Amino acid sequence: MSDEFENAVGAALPRDVLVVEDSLIIALDIEEMIKELGVASVRVESSVAGALGAITNRQPDFAIVDYNLGEETSAPVARKLSARGVSFVLATGQSNTLGGIEDLGALAILVKPFAPHDIERVLKANGSG
Numbered sequence: 001m002s003d004e005f006e007n008a009v010g011a012a013l014p015r016d017v018l019v020v021e022d023s024l025i026i027a028l029d030i031e032e033m034i035k036e037l038g039v040a041s042v043r044v045e046s047s048v049a050g051a052l053g054a055i056t057n058r059q060p061d062f063a064i065v066d067y068n069l070g071e072e073t074s075a076p077v078a079r080k081l082s083a084r085g086v087s088f089v090l091a092t093g094q095s096n097t098l099g100g101i102e103d104l105g106a107l108a109i110l111v112k113p114f115a116p117h118d119i120e121r122v123l124k125a126n127g128s129g
Contacts, residue, residue, distance in 0.1 A: 018064075110122065
């Protein structure tokens, strides 16, 4: 019975999630939250170049993308995900950037700090099975 439940829960989740986050501690935290939900593959990139390469190499089913990546923004990553039809959310710790990122095609904006239930909500709402 528990196997059937786990399969049913897993069916509502994306199989491959790309996390783009420049803070190692936050990236590991998000990766752990996603894995605990039962997502099969979680890939983490910390830069725009790394994320663009990861998308080209293997298109994810879903992405969680930090908007501010050190000296650069993830706008090019958001545009590439949108162009390929990949659902994603943007994460930010700076509420003053919200106005500029709403036009990038994200399904939602997660304001840091966010909790495991926030990750679960966006993954289940937008999972592709």
